[in-house]
Amino acid sequence: MNVTRQFYKYLALPLPFILVGSNFSSVYANAIPSQKASSTQKPYKIAEKIDGILNDYQLTFDIDRRSVEQAFQPPKTQPAIPTDVIRKIVYFIEHNLPIDIRMVGFPFKSINHNRKVIAQNADLAERLSLQYLQRMLDKIRAVYPKGATITILCDGIAFGDVLGVSNDQIHAYEDALQTLSKDLPGIRILGSKDLGCTPADFKQDAAKTTPTDNELMLKRMALELNQSAVTDDVITKANHISARSQHFGAFIKDKFKDQIYISASVHFQPSTSSKLGLKLSPDSYITPWHGTLVKEADGRWRISHREDIDQTKYVQTGTYVNQYWCAFFKAR
Numbered sequence: 454m455n456v457t458r459q460f461y462k463y464l465a466l467p468l469p470f471i472l473v474g475s476n477f478s479s480v481y482a483n484a485i486p487s488q489k490a491s492s493t494q495k496p497y498k499i500a501e502k503i504d505g506i507l508n509d510y511q512l513t514f515d516i517d518r519r520s521v522e523q524a525f526q527p528p529k530t531q532p533a534i535p536t537d538v539i540r541k542i543v544y545f546i547e548h549n550l551p552i553d554i555r556m557v558g559f560p561f562k563s564i565n566h567n568r569k570v571i572a573q574n575a576d577l578a579e580r581l582s583l584q585y586l587q588r589m590l591d592k593i594r595a596v597y598p599k600g601a602t603i604t605i606l607c608d609g610i611a612f613g614d615v616l617g618v619s620n621d622q623i624h625a626y627e628d629a630l631q632t633l634s635k636d637l638p639g640i641r642i643l644g645s646k647d648l649g650c651t652p653a654d655f656k657q658d659a660a661k662t663t664p665t666d667n668e669l670m671l672k673r674m675a676l677e678l679n680q681s682a683v684t685d686d687v688i689t690k691a692n693h694i695s696a697r698s699q700h701f702g703a704f705i706k707d708k709f710k711d712q713i714y715i716s717a718s719v720h721f722q723p724s725t726s727s728k729l730g731l732k733l734s735p736d737s738y739i740t741p742w743h744g745t746l747v748k749e750a751d752g753r754w755r756i757s758h759r760e761d762i763d764q765t766k767y768v769q770t771g772t773y774v775n776q777y778w779c780a781f782f783k784a785r
Contacts, residue, residue, distance in 0.1 A: 496546045502596040503542055503552070507534050510589045512721045512730035516738040520758075521672040537727040541715050545599070552593065552601035556717040556731065557705060559642075560609030561618050561626045563743050565679050568760040571745055571769065573622055575629035577781035578741035578756050580774050582733040583634050589731075590639035602639050603717070605630070606705055610645035611655040612697035615690055616677070620652065632777045650704065655697045670695065677743075746781040 511534065514527035545552045559579070563569045570576075586603050594600035607630070609623040627644030634640040645651070671683045674691040715729060719740055722730035733740055737756040744756040747767060767782040 496543070499546050499597050500539070500543050503546075503593055503601075504534055504539065506589060506592045506596070507538070507729065510586075510732050512732055515721045516740075517673060517720060518669055519738040520743070521669065521676055532722075533724045535722065535724055535726050535729060538715055538729045541713065544713070546597065549599060551599045552597070553604070553712075553714040554601060554717050554729070555604045555606060555705075555709070555714045556719065557606045557608050557702065558719040558740070559605050559607050559626075559630055559742060560611075561613055561623050561742065563677060564616050564618060565677055566759075568676070568679060569743055569745070569758045571759065571780045573626075574780070575626055575633060575741075575777075576746065577748075577772065577774070577779035578744055578746040579630060580633045580779050581746060581754055582741040582756075583630070583637055583640050585734055586731070587637040587639055594639075600639065602641060604641045604643060604714075606648065607642065607644045608698065608701045610650055610652055611701035611704075612694045614652050614656075615693045615697065629777060632775050633779070635775055648705075648708070654704065655700045657693075657696050657700065667691075667695075748781060748783045750784040 508531065511532065513531055515525075519525045519527060542552060544550075562573045562575065564573075566572060590601050590603065607623075607627050609618065609626065610620070613620070613623045623645065627642065627646070630642045631644070634642055670691050671687060674694070675681070675683050675687045678687055678690065680687055716727060717731050718728045719733060720730055722728045734754070734756050737744070739756045739758065741756055743758075745759045745762060746754060747757050747762055748754045762782050764782075766785055768785050769780065769782050771778050771780040773779070
């Protein structure tokens, strides 16, 4: 594929490590061949604007840690957009192509209906998170006519059975996401049927599963299972999910190995990463599938764990979006 070979030749060009406050123009100048310098003023300006937009939507701290550690204090520093992401943005602009962003996530609704979510169905938390991403894409299109798209690669099929979530539940969640996003032109949902995968593709022998000693992951799994401590069952399930998630990542990498795209994540990514960590809501630290949407009287919204919603101040209600019922809590 000529375009791919051309990109990887381009990707090998020197690009200095980007520090917060660094001069974007000097970074850009090193990201393109010197012989093109006289013809890149317009692309450079576009790339700089896109960099600014992405900075507003980039995760700035570890939301996974914040979700289980109440005492965690997010750092006040703003990480730079990863250099690999900058390279690809420049490539897309130079070749007059839409910016292709792909994100693994949106597996299925949490099984913890008591403490985290309203029910097993997608709801207004998913819808407003997708709208939030669409706004980012709209801002990019305003400065770059070719625009950008986000393809969400749903990963629930890889590990749903570990938590007792059936294939039917996973497919229903993926179908709901497609319904909720059908009027969002920049968002595409690829569920397990679209990707052509089943749980059998990711099952691994437990003896071959590398045990996790990730304390944060174990805390998150304990909460998911509604356990007050890290038990043997918590550890076993965390081990399996960790292995399945890695297997899914390898599956995606292989499936799209001949395609050029920006990898995005719902988890925090440092500036040295090859991925872009993206927020799914303005100031929330909980992903939509792990929480419940709370809307204030003035329209502001956040995603919270259900147990943290004061039901003397908020009442459960719902609304239809594309003829799909979306539950949420609103201020009384």
